[in-house]
Amino acid sequence: xxxxxxxxxxxxxxxxxxxxxxxxxxxxxxxxxxxxxxxxxxxxxxxxxxxxxxxxxxxxxxxxxxxxxxxxxxxxxxxxxxxxxxxxxxxxxxxxxxxxxxxxxxxxxxxxxxxxxxxxxxxxxxxxxxxxxxxxxxxxxxxxxxxxxxxxxxxxxxxxxxxxxxxxx
Amino acid sequence: xxxxxxxxxxxxxxxxxxxxxxxxxxxxxxxxxxxxxxxxxxxxxxxxxxxxxxxxxxxxxxxxxxxxxxxxxxxxxxxxxxxxxxxxxxxxxxxxxxxxxxxxxxxxxxxxxxxxxxxxxxxxxxxxxxxxxxxxxxxxxxxxxxxxxxxxxxxxxxxxxxxxxxxxxxxxxxxxxxxxxxxxxxxxxxxxxxxxxxxxxxxxxxxxxxxxxxxxxxxxxxxxxxxxxxxxxxxxxxxxxxxxxxxxxxxxxxxxxxxxxxxxxxxxxxxxxxxxxxxxxxxxxxxxxxxxxxxxxxxxxxxxxxxxxxxxxxxxxxxxxxxxxxxxxxxxxxxxxxxxxxxxxxxxxxxxxxxxxxxxxxxxxxxxxxxxxxxxxxxxxxxxxxxxxxxxxxxxxxxxxxxxxxxxxxxxxxxxxxxxxxxxxxxxxxxxxxxxxxxxxxxxxxxxxxxxxxxxxxxxxxxxxxxxxxxxxxxxxxxxxxxxxxxxx
Numbered sequence: 085x086x087x088x089x090x091x092x093x094x095x096x097x098x099x100x101x102x103x104x105x106x107x108x109x110x111x112x113x114x115x116x117x118x119x120x121x122x123x124x125x126x127x128x129x130x131x132x133x134x135x136x137x138x139x140x141x142x143x144x145x146x147x148x149x150x151x152x153x154x155x156x157x158x159x160x161x162x163x164x165x166x167x168x169x170x171x172x173x174x175x176x177x178x179x180x181x182x183x184x185x186x187x188x189x190x191x192x193x194x195x196x197x198x199x200x201x202x203x204x205x206x207x208x209x210x211x212x213x214x215x216x217x218x219x220x221x222x223x224x225x226x227x228x229x230x231x232x233x234x235x236x237x238x239x240x241x242x243x244x245x246x247x248x249x250x251x252x253x
Numbered sequence: 254x255x256x257x258x259x260x261x262x263x264x265x266x267x268x269x270x271x272x273x274x275x276x277x278x279x280x281x282x283x284x285x286x287x288x289x290x291x292x293x294x295x296x297x298x299x300x301x302x303x304x305x306x307x308x309x310x311x312x313x314x315x316x317x318x319x320x321x322x323x324x325x326x327x328x329x330x331x332x333x334x335x336x337x338x339x340x341x342x343x344x345x346x347x348x349x350x351x352x353x354x355x356x357x358x359x360x361x362x363x364x365x366x367x368x369x370x371x372x373x374x375x376x377x378x379x380x381x382x383x384x385x386x387x388x389x390x391x392x393x394x395x396x397x398x399x400x401x402x403x404x405x406x407x408x409x410x411x412x413x414x415x416x417x418x419x420x421x422x423x424x425x426x427x428x429x430x431x432x433x434x435x436x437x438x439x440x441x442x443x444x445x446x447x448x449x450x451x452x453x454x455x456x457x458x459x460x461x462x463x464x465x466x467x468x469x470x471x472x473x474x475x476x477x478x479x480x481x482x483x484x485x486x487x488x489x490x491x492x493x494x495x496x497x498x499x500x501x502x503x504x505x506x507x508x509x510x511x512x513x514x515x516x517x518x519x520x521x522x523x524x525x526x527x528x529x530x531x532x533x534x535x536x537x538x539x540x541x542x543x544x545x546x547x548x549x550x551x552x553x554x555x556x557x558x559x560x561x562x563x564x565x566x567x568x569x570x571x572x573x574x575x576x577x578x579x580x581x582x583x584x585x586x587x588x589x590x591x592x593x594x595x596x597x598x599x600x601x602x603x604x605x606x607x608x609x610x611x612x613x614x615x616x617x618x619x620x621x622x623x624x625x626x627x628x629x630x631x632x633x634x635x636x637x638x639x640x641x642x643x644x645x646x647x648x649x650x651x652x653x654x655x656x657x658x659x660x661x662x663x664x665x666x667x668x669x670x671x672x673x674x675x676x677x678x679x680x681x682x683x684x685x686x687x688x689x690x691x692x693x694x695x696x697x698x699x700x701x702x703x704x705x706x707x708x709x710x711x712x713x714x715x716x717x718x719x720x721x722x723x724x725x726x727x728x729x730x731x732x733x734x735x736x737x738x739x740x741x742x
C-alpha cells in the first residue's frame with residue numbers, strides 16, 4: 085500500500101491519482117518542505133525594492149498567467165485580489181490557487197503557503213509568506229511578509245522552482 | 254514491381270489488427286527467447302535479427318502505417334474500419350503477495366483505411382411547448398429547428414412533435430421533400446399548458462418507428478425545460494424499449510428547473526446524451542452539433558468486454574471521451590456508445606492485480622465489438638494482455654496521455670463524491686471537496702469551472718446549499734473535461 089502525501093488516504097501500489105484529493109501520487113513523497121542548506125540561498129534585502137509597478141485607472145485585478153519553466157506548464161489564474169501560490173494540502177485546509185505540486189514543487193523546496201500575489205487599487209504586489217526556501221523576484225530575494233511591487237512581467241522563483249508571471253492577457 | 258516484403262506480423266506471431274501494445278509484448282517475449290546471449294537452446298542470431306527487423310517497423314506507428322498501406326495494395330488484409338491502441342500504466346509489476354493497481358487506456362478510432370459513408374438519419378424533434386417555455390426559450394428552439402430543417406439531407410427523415418399535457422404531431426415523419434411545410438409547422442408551435450414528457454416521448458417514438466430500420470440512424474431529440482410529474486417510470490421503460498430497438502434518445506435540458514437525475518437516466522436507457530443549456534442562445538449550436546455528430550456516425554454500439562484471469566479483477570471502467578461516464582457492465586460487457594468519423598473514443602480500465610510468482614503472466618482478455626452501418630458489418634478486435642512480474646521494481650515513465658486522462662477523470666470522480674456527500678447530508682465534506690476540485694481545475698487550466706466550484710463552496714458554507722445552476726454547471730462541465738484533449742497523436 086502507499087499513502088497519499090497530501091491527505092493520508094491509503095491506496096494500492098501503482099495507483100496514480102488519489103481519488104480523495106486528486107494528488108498525483110508518483111511525485112510528492114513527504115509532507116514537509118525541507119529547507120535547503122543556507123549557503124545556497126542569498127540573504128534577503130532589507131529595503132523594499134522599487135520597480136516599475138502596474139498602475140492603472142482600472143482598479144479591477146488582472147488575470148494572472150504563470151509559466152512554470154521547470155515543466156513548461158501554463159497556469160491561468162482568475163482575476164482575484166489575492167492569489168496564493170504553493171502546494172495543496174487538503175488535510176490542513178490549504179488550497180492554493182496555484183498548486184505547484186505537479187511541477188516537482190516539493191523537491192524544489194516550495195512551501196505549502198509559499199507566496200501570494202495581491203492586487204489592490206490597480207497595483208500588484210508579491211509577498212513571501214515566510215516560506216522555508218524563500219521567494220525571489222527578478223533575482224532578488226524578498227524579505228518575508230513585505231509587499232514588493234510586481235511588474236507586468238516578472239521572473240519569480242519559489243525555492244528553486246522558476247516561474248514567469250504575467251499580469252493581464 | 255517492388256520486392257515482396259517480409260510478413261512482419263507472421264514473424265512476431267500477431268494478427269495485422271494487433272495493437273502497438275500487443276506488438277511490444279510479442280517482441281519482448283520473442284527477443285528474450287531467441288536472444289543470442291540468452292541461455293535458451295533456441296538462441297539464434299539470425300532469428301533474433303529478423304525479430305528485431307520486424308519490430309523496428311511494426312513498433313513504430315509511422316513506419317507501421319506505411320507498411321500496412323503497402324500490404325493493403327497487395328491485397329493481403331481485409332480492411333478494417335476501426336483501430337485501437339492501448340496504453341498501460343506499467344510494463345512490469347512487482348511479484349509480491351499484495352494487490353497492485355494497473356490502468357489501461359483504450360483508444361478506439363476509425364482506422365482511416367475505409368472510406369466513410371454517411372448513413373441516412375431518422376430524426377424526431379420532441380419540443381416542450383409548456384407555458385414555462387414561452388418567450389426566449391421556445392423562440393430559440395424554433396430557430397434551431399429551422400436550421401436543422403435546412404441542414405438535413407434529402408434522404409434523411411424528419412418528424413416534429415410538440416407537447417404540453419398532451420402531444421401534437423406537428424410534422425409527421427417523412428423524407429424532407431417539403432421543407433417549406435416543415436418550416437411553417439414549426440413556426441406555428443405556441444406555448445401553453447403543463448409538461449408531461451411521457452406524452453411527447455410516446456408520440457415521438459411512434460413517428461420514428463415508422464422509418465426505423467437497422468440501416469438508418471434513428472434519434473429522438475427531446476427539448477425541455479421542465480420536470481414531469483408522476484410518469485417518470487413509464488418514460489424510463491419507453492426509453493429502455495426504444496434502446497433495445499436501436500432508437501437513441503438525446504436530451505437538451507434548458508434552464509435550471511429540469512430534473513437532471515431523471516433526464517440523465519432517460520437518455521442513458523436509450524444510449525444518448527443529456528446536455529445542459531444555460532442560455533437559450535446555446536440551443537441552436539448544441540442541436541446543430543448533435544446533428545453533425547450523427548451525420549458523422551462511423552460505428553455504433555461500441556462495446557468492450559473484459560475477461561480477467563484468476564490473478565486480476567476489474568475494479569472500475571470509465572468512458573473518458575467523448576463524455577466522462579462511469580460504466581457498469583452487463584455480463585462483463587461495457588457499452589461505450591457511438592464513434593464519429595475523425596474522432597476517437599476512450600475508455601479507462603482500473604485493474605487490480607495480484608501475483609507473487611515472477612515471470613510473464615496473462616492478465617486479461619479484452620474484446621471490442623462495434624457495428625459499422627456504412628459497411629453493414631460487425632467488427633471485432635481482441636487483445637490478450639500479459640505483464641512481466643519482477644522481484645525488483647523497475648523505474649519507468651507513465652505514458653503522458655494516460656496521466657492527462659486520469660487527472661481529468663479524477664476530478665470527475667471527485668465531483669461525484671460531492672453529490673453523494675450532499676445527498677447524505679454531509680455539507681461540510683461536500684464544501685471541502687468542492688474546494689479541492691476548484692484547485693485541481695485551476696491546475697488543468699479551467700478557471701471558469703474552478704470559479705463556479707469556489708462560488709458553490711461559498712454558498713454551501715453560508716447557506717448550506719448549492720445553487721441549481723452551479724450544480725448543473727459542475728456536473729456537465731466536469732463530464733466534458735475529456736472533450737478538450739486531442740486524443741490521438
